Structure formats: C-alpha cells, structure tokens
Amino acid sequence: MKTKVVQPSADHERLRLALCKVIRRKAPDMPADQILAIFCQLVGQLIALQDQRRYTSEAIIDLVQANIEMGNQHAIDGLMNETAGSA
Structure with a gap:
C-alpha cells in the first residue's frame, strides 16, 4: 500500500505547536535526545493502536x-x- 501524503491542516499544525509548547513548558532543560526517546515511545504506542x-x-x-x-x-x-x- 502506497503512503498517501496529505499536507497538514490547520488543526494538525495547532496540535503540533501545542505539543511543542508543552515540551518547552514542562521540560525546558531536558536534553533533546531524551525528548526524542519519549516521543519515540509514544509513536510506538500509537502504532500499536492502529487498526x-x-x-x-x-x-x-x-x-x-x-x-x-x-x-x-x-x-x-x-x-x-x-x-x-x-x-
């Protein structure tokens, strides 16, 4: 199955920006590699939830x-x- 590329909607961009804002507020001093590791775990969980x-x-x-x-x-x-x- 070929991946369909869809440009982000305004809702998608608002969510992305909100997540970035939360990271800056909740973990301003956390190293970038640790933030990446956390989001990789989240992506893994989201993958597991796909139909x-x-x-x-x-x-x-x-x-x-x-x-x-x-x-x-x-x-x-x-x-x-x-x-x-x-x-």
Missing part, C-alpha cells in the same frame, strides 16, 4: 518514515529562514 484490518505494518512504517522526513525538512527550512546569526 490492523485497515493498515499493514508496512503502510504504518511508511507513514511514520514519511512524516519524519517532513519534520526534518520543516526543521531545516526553519533554520535556513532564521535571520539571527551566531557570528
């Missing part, structure tokens, strides 16, 4: 991979568009 009658394991992993790539690109785009420098 196996609708989605194959391969389709779900493709979905996760595609969204990781989109998230990476979003972060890179944000860094490229920053006007503040460190020099």
Whole structure:
C-alpha cells in the first residue's frame, strides 16, 4: 500500500505547536535526545493502536518514515529562514 501524503491542516499544525509548547513548558532543560526517546515511545504506542484490518505494518512504517522526513525538512527550512546569526 502506497503512503498517501496529505499536507497538514490547520488543526494538525495547532496540535503540533501545542505539543511543542508543552515540551518547552514542562521540560525546558531536558536534553533533546531524551525528548526524542519519549516521543519515540509514544509513536510506538500509537502504532500499536492502529487498526490492523485497515493498515499493514508496512503502510504504518511508511507513514511514520514519511512524516519524519517532513519534520526534518520543516526543521531545516526553519533554520535556513532564521535571520539571527551566531557570528
């Protein structure tokens, strides 16, 4: 099954931004690798909750991979568009 790419809706973006805000508020000093580990566990739990009658394991992993790539690109785009420098 080919993964269908859907652009994030306004609701999706609001949820993503709200999660980022919670992280900054609840764990401002937690190292990024630990935050990543926590979210990986959450993703694992969400994968386990998917309807196996609708989605194959391969389709779900493709979905996760595609969204990781989109998230990476979003972060890179944000860094490229920053006007503040460190020099």
